[in-house]
Amino acid sequence: MQQRFVYMDYNATTPLRPEVKELMVRDLEVYANASSMHEAGRRARAGIEAARASVAALIGARDPQELYFTSGGSESNNTVFGTMYELGRGRAPSVGRYRAEGRRKVITTAIEHPCVMNAARRLADEGFPVVFLPVDGQGRVDLARLEAELDPSRSEGGPTLLVSVMAANNEIGTVEEIARIALMAKAAGALVHTDATQAVGKIPVDVHAWGVDYLTLSCHKIYGPKGVGALYARSGAPLEPLVRGGHQEQGVRAGTYNNLGILGFGLAAELARRDLPEFSARLRALRERLREGIVARIPQVRVNGHPTEVLPNTLNASFPGAEGESILLSLDMEGIEVSTGSACASGSLEPSHVLMATGVGPELAHGSIRFSLGRDTTEEEVEYVLDKLPPIIARLRRMSTVSAEIRSA
Numbered sequence: 501m502q503q504r505f506v507y508m509d510y511n512a513t514t515p516l517r518p519e520v521k522e523l524m525v526r527d528l529e530v531y532a533n534a535s536s537m538h539e540a541g542r543r544a545r546a547g548i549e550a551a552r553a554s555v556a557a558l559i560g561a562r563d564p565q566e567l568y569f570t571s572g573g574s575e576s577n578n579t580v581f582g583t584m585y586e587l588g589r590g591r592a593p594s595v596g597r598y599r600a601e602g603r604r605k606v607i608t609t610a611i612e613h614p615c616v617m618n619a620a621r622r623l624a625d626e627g628f629p630v631v632f633l634p635v636d637g638q639g640r641v642d643l644a645r646l647e648a649e650l651d652p653s654r655s656e657g658g659p660t661l662l663v664s665v666m667a668a669n670n671e672i673g674t675v676e677e678i679a680r681i682a683l684m685a686k687a688a689g690a691l692v693h694t695d696a697t698q699a700v701g702k703i704p705v706d707v708h709a710w711g712v713d714y715l716t717l718s719c720h721k722i723y724g725p726k727g728v729g730a731l732y733a734r735s736g737a738p739l740e741p742l743v744r745g746g747h748q749e750q751g752v753r754a755g756t757y758n759n760l761g762i763l764g765f766g767l768a769a770e771l772a773r774r775d776l777p778e779f780s781a782r783l784r785a786l787r788e789r790l791r792e793g794i795v796a797r798i799p800q801v802r803v804n805g806h807p808t809e810v811l812p813n814t815l816n817a818s819f820p821g822a823e824g825e826s827i828l829l830s831l832d833m834e835g836i837e838v839s840t841g842s843a844c845a846s847g848s849l850e851p852s853h854v855l856m857a858t859g860v861g862p863e864l865a866h867g868s869i870r871f872s873l874g875r876d877t878t879e880e881e882v883e884y885v886l887d888k889l890p891p892i893i894a895r896l897r898r899m900s901t902v903s904a905e906i907r908s909a
């Protein structure tokens with residue numbers, strides 16, 4: 501019998517949409533440098549500018565020039581933090597007008613993606629006051645604490661330079677209150693950034709409704725190619741290039757244009773915008789079916805993340821007494837591809853910093869699985885997972901009871 505194949509790891513990455521693939525294959529041999537002034541170069545450039553307009557429309561940016569193409573979410577986030585490094589040292593930015601006037605404090609959260617966590621830690625190593633805000637049991641940022649941290653008379657580190665809070669968490673799917681957070685940060689005179697890599701294409705994203713200065717997005721999470729992303733920076737917001745060189749991207753990001761990737765991004769963004777309402781409603785229903793089925797068929801499950809303010813495609817659950825990597829490998833043998841709550845995939849055996857921040861202990865965090873659904877997920881696939889998962893958990897729990905007995909003997 502042929503092995504079934506069920507992909508439920510869409511938060512890690514997504515397959516190319518057929519329309520995007522078709523466009524990219526068609527343009528594979530277009531080689532002109534989009535910065536060249538000849539006809540072929542100008543044509544390539546026109547394609548890039550159309551893509552920029554399409555990405556701008558997806559996030560509600562009114563001026564496409566506020567979008568800078570990058571190699572992905574990690575680079576966009578690092579560009580923002582690199583900019584803060586220069587500003588905090590009292591330097592004038594290369595782009596935009598801004599004087600930090602002694603502001604150096606950076607406030608982010610304890611549940612950010614490693615590219616933000618590590619960029620923030622780097623600033624801390626350089627002597628910047630950096631705060632990692634705690635979250636509640638459902639992954640929501642503690643706004644009372646944010647308010648206190650923004651007030652120099654109630655906290656350390658002086659006035660705040662940047663508040664950076666992710667729009668939606670990649671592991672548990674919790675959606676943060678970005679508009680409220682931005683309002684509070686603005687009232688304190690801080691710049692505001694959100695990493696919307698997981699939110700874009702799954703929930704409505706509007707830079708003006710949210711009131712942010714910077715927003716990060718990545719193409720491979722919205723059914724486009726890998727290695728391309730964008731940074732939105734409000735017109736006039738300070739920016740310092742991370743990659744220095746030529747004048748591409750208004751001097752903010754040097755390097756010959758990745759025409760093909762950017763064209764794919766443009767189409768993926770256009771389709772994501774068109775399909776968002778139907779896409780998210782369909783996924784929400786499938787996720788609910790999966791959640792209900794798991795809770796009904798498996799005793800002692802803890803569903804992680806916020807019950808309602810959650811990405812429509814993401815379900816993170818802990819199975820006490822079963823270990824995450826063993827669940828993942830057992831599911832893999834049944835052709836089901838998911839992720840663990842821990843960062844083992846990246847070579848670390850540390851329990852997930854996200855789950856730990858929500859108060860899940862290390863043992864439970866090690867027994868957590870993220871199911872992330874996507875465009876090609878079907879009801880039948882959800883039923884297949886609901887058939888395969890309960891016996892796997894039961895078997896692993898039996899094994900861990902036996903090994904605990906052996907250990908205590």
Ligand SMILES: Cc1ncc(COP(=O)(O)O)c(C=O)c1O
Binds near residue numbers: 512666669
């Ligand atoms: C929340 C979040 N931010 C940033 C990134 C990094 O994006 P990229 O892979 O495009 O560098 C990811 C990817 O997993 C993510 O989930």
